[in-house]
Amino acid sequence: MGLSLPEPKGHQRDVAFLNERGHCVVLGTAGSGKTTMAVHRAHYLATAPGIGGRTLLVTFNKALVTYLKGMGAPPPSLQIETYHAFARGYLAHRTKAAVRIYKPKEKLVERVLEEVRDRLPGRALVRRPLEFFVDELHWLVGHGVDRRTYVEGRTRRVGRGKPLQQSDREVVFAIYQRYEQLRAEAGYEYDFDNMASSALALFQSDETERQYRHVVVDEGQDFTPEMIRSLAAAIPEDGSLTFFGDYAQQIYGSRMSWRSLGLHVPRGIVEFAHNYRNSRQIARLAQVMSEMPYFKDEVDLVQPTRPAADGPKPTILVSPGKERQLAEAARTALALGADRQVAILMRTREHESELKPLLAGGRVPVERLHRDLPRWTDQPGVFYGTYSAAKGFEFDSVILPFCDADELPKPGEVEAHGPDEAKAREGRQLYVAVTRARTELVILHSGKLTDLLPDEMSDLYVRVSP
Numbered sequence: 001m002g003l004s005l006p007e008p009k010g011h012q013r014d015v016a017f018l019n020e021r022g023h024c025v026v027l028g029t030a031g032s033g034k035t036t037m038a039v040h041r042a043h044y045l046a047t048a049p050g051i052g053g054r055t056l057l058v059t060f061n062k063a064l065v066t067y068l069k070g071m072g073a074p075p076p077s078l079q080i081e082t083y084h085a086f087a088r089g090y091l092a093h094r095t096k097a098a099v100r101i102y103k104p105k106e107k108l109v110e111r112v113l114e115e116v117r118d119r120l121p122g123r124a125l126v127r128r129p130l131e132f133f134v135d136e137l138h139w140l141v142g143h144g145v146d147r148r149t150y151v152e153g154r155t156r157r158v159g160r161g162k163p164l165q166q167s168d169r170e171v172v173f174a175i176y177q178r179y180e181q182l183r184a185e186a187g188y189e190y191d192f193d194n195m196a197s198s199a200l201a202l203f204q205s206d207e208t209e210r211q212y213r214h215v216v217v218d219e220g221q222d223f224t225p226e227m228i229r230s231l232a233a234a235i236p237e238d239g240s241l242t243f244f245g246d247y248a249q250q251i252y253g254s255r256m257s258w259r260s261l262g263l264h265v266p267r268g269i270v271e272f273a274h275n276y277r278n279s280r281q282i283a284r285l286a287q288v289m290s291e292m293p294y295f296k297d298e299v300d301l302v303q304p305t306r307p308a309a310d311g312p313k314p315t316i317l318v319s320p321g322k323e324r325q326l327a328e329a330a331r332t333a334l335a336l337g338a339d340r341q342v343a344i345l346m347r348t349r350e351h352e353s354e355l356k357p358l359l360a361g362g363r364v365p366v367e368r369l370h371r372d373l374p375r376w377t378d379q380p381g382v383f384y385g386t387y388s389a390a391k392g393f394e395f396d397s398v399i400l401p402f403c404d405a406d407e408l409p410k411p412g413e414v415e416a417h418g419p420d421e422a423k424a425r426e427g428r429q430l431y432v433a434v435t436r437a438r439t440e441l442v443i444l445h446s447g448k449l450t451d452l453l454p455d456e457m458s459d460l461y462v463r464v465s466p
């Protein structure tokens with residue numbers, strides 16, 4: 001296949017090369033080879049004599065598409081793209097019209113929220129921050145719930161905070177409807193949240209031949225239920241859908257039953273617990289994180305087995321001040337980046353722009369991880385970006401500045417969702433960041449270490465002070 005990928009081993013082979021019909025759900029711990037299997041499977045399904053046919057390998061972000069494409073020249077019958085690129089293409093094909101996506105959603109929701117705050121000044125709900133409402137709208141559209149289902153709270157929300165009162169849900173739904181109305185008046189039928197439901201509705205009435213016979217989903221834990229349903233509706237009866245995911249790495253949304261996602265998995269879920277990526281010391285830290293209270297209530301977590309590769313313990317570097325953390329991170333990354341791939345990962349985009357000038361001007365190649373990453377290289381260098389932009393990637397060394405208690409969970413998330421839910425969400429983001437490191441992990445902080453990580457005096461780390 002010309003892929004720079006390891007050959008699948010043992011059960012990985014079964015997933016990559018068998019069961020070419022129906023739905024298959026594969027859950028695996030971080031580094032268990034899901035992406036590796038997904039790429040092998042997609043190539044196999046696109047080209048295998050007899051059962052092969054046009055295949056879609058779909059994933060969450062554009063940078064990951066670039067990464068997947070870099071794993072070998074895809075055959076002409078294999079399309080690799082983001083979910084939104086797929087949905088946009090299908091909507092354009094069916095409606096025979098250009099698909100214009102409304103982007104300033106937050107601004108418009110804010111305007112609606114201001115109207116509602118004027119109308120209901122005494123209501124505690126409307127004093128919640130904008131992020132809360134944007135998130136709630138994302139959830140209800142992503143789950144495809146109608147007014148009654150939402151207001152009566154009939155869809156269970158796994159791993160979420162305290163449910164809203166019914167009367168508050170009425171208000172949220174009215175905000176959603178008003179937003180939809182204003183967006184339509186602005187001349188837009190779609191935004192990034194409602195494309196999946198629109199595509200699903202069109203597939204359900206689409207009697208024509210399907211474009212893809214097989215669909216392979218990578219990083220499936222972050223697809224909304226409506227996205228999964230629309231992908232399940234996109235394949236013909238003799239086609240297949242293979243879902244790869246890890247709920248410990250879920251950043252958005254919540255888990256629902258496979259059946260309610262439109263998937264039928266009579267053979268059961270296939271699980272992979274062997275971690276091929278992280279050293280034993282890094283995997284141990286990730287495992288202790290996944291046993292922390294904020295991971296509780298979570299369903300379908302695959303506990304990893306102990307990896308064989310040995311490495312140094314993660315380092316905790318205590319920096320005298322926050323401003324010094326970025327300088328320290330940049331200095332360390334540039335030194336290490338001469339002969340390996342190093343990533344500096346941060347929770348927010350603001351930190352990214354502060355870091356950028358500190359990495360400039362050296363001889364080591366520097367690349368920001370973002371949607372429009374031009375190409376993927378396996379050459380040494382420094383990468384930097386947010387935790388969520390690093391999803392699916394891996395690096396020899398990972399440096400995590402700003403692991404302070406007052407930075408993580410992000411204060412805005414605590415304000416929007418309350419401390420428990422903020423921890424549950426942000427803990428998973430940090431888990432993604434930690435599990436990107438193959439052999440070396442450096443954690444920086446200045447004040448108290450974030451509660452999302454195990455105690456810094458535990459034997460999981462080596463602690464270094466200047």
Ligand SMILES: Nc1ncnc2c1ncn2[C@@H]1O[C@H](COP(=O)(O)OP(=O)(O)OP(=O)(O)O)[C@@H](O)[C@H]1O
Pocket residue numbers: 005006007008009012028029030031032033034035036037246249276277391392393394435
């Ligand atoms: N059979 C195998 N033999 C050797 N190495 C493997 C095998 N399968 C996967 N790997 C390696 O393990 C690492 C992790 O694989 P991969 O990125 O596919 O995992 P993943 O499950 O998608 O991880 P994550 O969900 O954390 O992004 C990669 O370096 C990959 O090359």
